[in-house]
Amino acid sequence: MKLPNVMKTYCPHCKAHTEHDVKLERKGKASSMRRGTRKYEEVKKGYKGSPRTPKKDVYKVGKRPVIILTCKKCSKKHQKPYASRTKKKAEIK
Numbered sequence: 001m002k003l004p005n006v007m008k009t010y011c012p013h014c015k016a017h018t019e020h021d022v023k024l025e026r027k028g029k030a031s032s033m034r035r036g037t038r039k040y041e042e043v044k045k046g047y048k049g050s051p052r053t054p055k056k057d058v059y060k061v062g063k064r065p066v067i068i069l070t071c072k073k074c075s076k077k078h079q080k081p082y083a084s085r086t087k088k089k090a091e092i093k
């Protein structure tokens with residue numbers, strides 16, 4: 001799926017339709033020193049395994065990409081989940 005470089009959508013800050021720069025959301029690097037991660041590592045230590053229930057195998061065909069829109073007028077960002085699921089990897093033209 002190909003997305004346009006510039007999109008004209010509603011900006012909640014300007015309260016009008018303005019041009020936006022389009023960027024795809026990417027998952028950031030997981031930090032090992034976070035409180036939740038440290039606690040999880042502590043609980044997993046020693047006898048007995050993971051305290052969380054294992055995830056079920058769910059087969060999903062497509063993903064719903066999240067696009068980050070930056071307003072050209074006020075340069076504020078907001079997110080928007082793309083309406084349809086995509087089987088191919090989303091990319092910007």
Ligand SMILES: [Zn+2]
Binds near residue numbers: 015071075076
């Ligand atoms: Zn704006």
